[in-house]
Amino acid sequence: MSQNNFPKLHNATWPGLVGKGPDSEPVIPFDSLLEMTAAAEVDGVKFDGLDIGLLEPHINLDNPDEAKIIAEKAAKHNLNIGSLVAPIWAGAAMGTADQRKTFVDMVRKSCEFGKQLKDLGVRQYGIVRIDSASSVEAWAKDPVGNTKQIAETFREACDVAAGYGEKLAAEGEICWGAMHSWKYMVELLEMVDRPNIGFQADMSHTFLYTMGYNAPEHRILPKDADLKDREAVKAALKTVTDALRPWTIDFHVAQNDGSVFGSGSHDKTGRHCQATDPNGVLDIAHDAGYWLRDEKGELTKAFQHICWDGCMFPNSVMESQQTWNDILAAMIKVRDAHGWKS
Structure with a gap:
């Protein structure tokens, strides 16, 4: 068994x-998620x-x-805190x-919260996650002008974050204007031009x-692409990751079936599938290596x-302990394949 611990x-x-x-299922309490995370275990390995x-x-x-x-809740369960979503x-x-x-004020509040967690000893790493909080449709009315404005706002947010020693990470999702393609994402990050983005x-x-x-x-894959064609999928992933990997400072392991999905008030984006979903397009452990x-x-x-x-799953799935054990098992395979010992 791998001895990697990073x-x-x-x-x-x-x-x-x-x-x-209100327009979907009830929120799952923070304490419940904390308890299920702490309870997950695979061959003696825990989150x-x-x-x-x-x-x-x-x-x-x-x-x-x-x-x-x-901080007290996390420490009680022997869990660290990493990245934060502003x-x-x-x-x-x-x-x-x-x-x-x-927008910038909420980044400030998030960075202050992150600093407090660091001072309390439960956060040693991680970033603060942001997006444009703007729809693709609204952005498309003036792509050049809107991208410039988003970049300016991000610069202000970066300058605030720098005062707390924080880095900001923009998540690539197809539902956020100026961030909805790999090329637009690179253009935006280059335009922001801050060391902590x-x-x-x-x-x-x-x-x-x-x-x-x-x-x-x-588009990289053709419209009628066979997503079971692993060589085509791998080539497409290589194109995207070669462009974005130099910018990547935070990483989510996940599965996808090539479709879009939204629930409640959340706009449609890449469908998260369960780690064991037989319709998953990705070879999780292998494809994590591109990043x-x-x-x-x-x-x-x-x-x-x-x-x-793994967002927008039914509560019946998320409240099953087996779900979290399966997720942990997938994460362990990623670390076995691409981790290191320190």
């Missing part, structure tokens, strides 16, 4: 929130930590004692002046880049942890 293996809390709520969505009702950023409460959607990176100010790759969401959803002009290794096959060691992301 990258650390994290679960995520936001799947208990994303796509849930090392959690990545957290700083979203209500899980997290109240206006409570001055919230970081202490969360709740920037009350604003918009290409919105009005007030909306852009709200990077890319958060998600194996499910980012795979949709190869298929040209919402950006057919940047974790460079073009020569050498480990990049660009981040100290990896996180599972």
Whole structure:
């Protein structure tokens, strides 16, 4: 058995929130997700930590004692905290002046929360995740001008984050304007031009880049592609990862069946499948290597942890302990194949 202990293996809390709520199923409580994560075990290996969505009702950023409460809960279960999702959607990176100010303010609150967790000893690594909080349709009304405005907002957010020693990672999802294709994503990151901006790759969401959803002009796989053709899929993945890997500072392990999906109020994006889904297009352990290794096959060691992301599953799936054991098993295989010992 592999003795690799890096990258650390994290679960995520936001799947208990994303796509849930009044127009879908009930939110899964933070404490329930924490307990199921801590209980997961495969051949004596357990999760090392959690990545957290700083979203209500899980997290109240206006409570001055919230970081202490969360730190105590994580420590009780012997879990570290890694990357944080900033709740920037009350604003918009290409919105009005007030909306852009709200966006940056939420990044500030998130970075302050992250610093508190560091000071409390439960967070040693990780980034703060952002997106444009703007739809593809709205962006398309003025692609050049809107991308420039998003980049300017991101620059302001980066400057705020730098004051807390934080890096911001923009997640590649087809539902966010200026981030909905691999080429637009690279263009945006280059335009932001800050040392503390990077890319958060998600194996499910980012795979949709190869298929040209919402950006057919940047499609790599043909429209009628056979997704069971592994050589075609691998070639497409190589094109995307070669472009985005140099920017990648955070990584989500995930499965995808090549379709889009949304639930509740969440726009459609790459469908997350269960780790054991027989319809999954990806070979999880193999395809993670496109992100974790460079073009020569050498480990990049660009981040100290990896996180599972599986949003918009029914609560019946997410409240089953076997689901989390299966996820952990998939994560272990990734670390066995592409990890290291330190």
